[in-house]
Amino acid sequence: MKRDPKDLARYTASERANHWAVGITFILLGLSGLTFFHPAFYPLNQLFGGGVWARILHPFIGVVMALSFVAMFFRFWKLNVITPTDKEWLSRIGEMVDGDDHNMPEAGKYNGGQKLLFWLLVACMALLTVSGIVIWRAYFSALFPIGLIRLSSVVHAAAAAGMIVLIIVHVYAAIWTRGTIRAMWYGTVSRAWAKQHHPAWFRQITGGGK
Amino acid sequence: MALQSLDIKARSATTTPSPAVRETMPVAKLIDISKCIGCKACQAACMEWNDLRDEVGTNVGVYDNPADLSAKSWTLMRFSEVEVEQGKLEWLIRKDGCMHCADPGCLKACPAPGAIVQYSNGIVDFHEENCIGCGYCVTGCPFNVPRISAQDSKAYKCTLCSDRVAVGMEPACVKTCPTGAIVFGAKEDMITHAEGRVTDLKSRGYANAGLYDPQGVGGTHVMYVLQHADKPELYSGLPRDPAISPMVGLWKGVAKPLASFAIGLVAIGSLFHYVMKGPNEVSKDIEKEFEE
Ligand code: HEM
Ligand code: SF4
Ligand code: SF4
Numbered sequence: 021m022k023r024d025p026k027d028l029a030r031y032t033a034s035e036r037a038n039h040w041a042v043g044i045t046f047i048l049l050g051l052s053g054l055t056f057f058h059p060a061f062y063p064l065n066q067l068f069g070g071g072v073w074a075r076i077l078h079p080f081i082g083v084v085m086a087l088s089f090v091a092m093f094f095r096f097w098k099l100n101v102i103t104p105t106d107k108e109w110l111s112r113i114g115e116m117v118d119g120d121d122h123n124m125p126e127a128g129k130y131n132g133g134q135k136l137l138f139w140l141l142v143a144c145m146a147l148l149t150v151s152g153i154v155i156w157r158a159y160f161s162a163l164f165p166i167g168l169i170r171l172s173s174v175v176h177a178a179a180a181a182g183m184i185v186l187i188i189v190h191v192y193a194a195i196w197t198r199g200t201i202r203a204m205w206y207g208t209v210s211r212a213w214a215k216q217h218h219p220a221w222f223r224q225i226t227g228g229g230k
Numbered sequence: 231m232a233l234q235s236l237d238i239k240a241r242s243a244t245t246t247p248s249p250a251v252r253e254t255m256p257v258a259k260l261i262d263i264s265k266c267i268g269c270k271a272c273q274a275a276c277m278e279w280n281d282l283r284d285e286v287g288t289n290v291g292v293y294d295n296p297a298d299l300s301a302k303s304w305t306l307m308r309f310s311e312v313e314v315e316q317g318k319l320e321w322l323i324r325k326d327g328c329m330h331c332a333d334p335g336c337l338k339a340c341p342a343p344g345a346i347v348q349y350s351n352g353i354v355d356f357h358e359e360n361c362i363g364c365g366y367c368v369t370g371c372p373f374n375v376p377r378i379s380a381q382d383s384k385a386y387k388c389t390l391c392s393d394r395v396a397v398g399m400e401p402a403c404v405k406t407c408p409t410g411a412i413v414f415g416a417k418e419d420m421i422t423h424a425e426g427r428v429t430d431l432k433s434r435g436y437a438n439a440g441l442y443d444p445q446g447v448g449g450t451h452v453m454y455v456l457q458h459a460d461k462p463e464l465y466s467g468l469p470r471d472p473a474i475s476p477m478v479g480l481w482k483g484v485a486k487p488l489a490s491f492a493i494g495l496v497a498i499g500s501l502f503h504y505v506m507k508g509p510n511e512v513s514k515d516i517e518k519e520f521e522e
Contacts (some may be wrong), residue, residue, distance in 0.1 A: 026520075027273075047375050055341070055487060056341040056364060056366070058340075058486045058487065058490050059243040059244060059245055059341070059343060060245070060343070060490060061490075062243060062342075062343060065362075070363035070393065071342055072362045072363060072383075074362070075362045075363055075364050081284070105421035117503070117507075119507035119510065120507060121510070147485075155365075155369070157363070157364060157365030157368070157378060158363075158365075158383065161365060161432035163372075166369070166374070167475075169368075169369050170369055170475050170478055170481070171367070171477055173369055173477070173478075174480050174481045177481055177486070177489075178485075178489075180487040181490075181492070181493060184493055185234045185492065185493055188493070188496050188497050188500060189496065189500070192503070192504075195504070195510055196500075196503070196504060196510050196512040197509075198509045198510065198511045198512070200513075210512075210520070211520050212428060212512045212516050212517050212519070212520045213512055215512075215516050215519075215520075216512040216516050217510075217512075225456055229497065
């Protein structure tokens, strides 16, 4: 696809690479983690070379994801601070889901829903990382009392299920809002896209022009 | 490891029925602590029958040897010196190992299909060829029994000699005990036998003697006769009311099928949202604005 020189830059190459590192490790973690989650998903272990390999690989992939996620957190957290406009946006989220964005408050680079999702994902990742270390039998579990291991097992499973739901919503929102996926491939979006979906951001970087 | 296959009552991480056409009689091993002299013949018999030799450890200043259960030591004597009443020292020696719970926390927690099975005779057995080494059984067990081997990352514990019992023999430890402190048979008979022992102990001044067959885990297929059944903790921390932890219940209960269902619903719901509401596109007005 030939890019329009008037397109707006939304993500740098390193931001995109970082996001893909998180995305790929997340998918691997979700598939391998579900293996242990419920017997219905146990066959997924075949993608990793069997149950033992899934058990061995999952926590190491987790470490890679946690590190990539921390890097991404420092790139984006300032842009995700929730403002009163975002709260207003969130209170009208029903209209948005209904497919009518006419009365939605103007979003900046991120709308209220994206920001809320960001913080929920941060919470899930923190819980998953801490609990994941505690239940990592081969290296760490012996350091912790049994009560904490049991609690961490519950927390890890719950946070994982929560994060999978959040990511389904995240990916769907990107598919639903046409013209968004390219931001993660090429880093650019069209001007019309920006004006439609993130008007305040559009004005900020174009000075209001066309 | 075992020979049985048609009398499986429960199987880890399995949601369909297991082969169960053959029904066997519930069995139990009864360990009478008041008769145990701490000779460790049962420990030796266990390593011999199972053909396991643990690392030779170091003396830690007490009789317990080895100091803890391991992937190669499935039973061991725990010695505790307690003053139950002022001036009356007692040496309470408990043979520790898997209790073969009727409601086994290990089996409930295990994510690998068929890595843990429970036979209709009550024996809980690990099938190491299906074990993935996650250690969830350790998390689930209320008695701190399973051990993950450092050599092969598989979980091991007492099998109650399921291989011997399957062919009509008693467990190796039972056969070996020189004082008759360990007996084996139908669980019903073992309870009757224990009642006789308890009556005898009571007549000898142990007013609180009793049988340890904790109902919190549905009863166990390894039971103890305790001189002080009112204080099981005296016996190297034998739990008073063992039960599968509520945390493990929450982790392995209905929450997971519900969560799995919810995940599926969100995914399918997204598809239906797209089909019913259509994509969120740039409006024609704005599009025109940017067309030269
Ligand atoms: C630093 C990050 C992480 C670490 C260290 C970690 C570690 C672990 C460990 C040790 C287990 C037990 C199985 C095994 O031994 O392999 C596990 C289970 C699991 N993990 Fe993770 N994990 C991490 C991140 C994640 C993420 C991001 C997900 C997201 C989908 C996830 C989903 C799961 C699930 C669903 C289970 C099964 C839980 C259960 O048995 O109920 N993990 N994890
Ligand atoms: S370590 Fe083996 S037996 Fe124990 S829960 Fe994991 S798979 Fe099951
Ligand atoms: S004592 Fe522990 S390992 Fe043995 S059956 Fe009960 S839960 Fe399983």
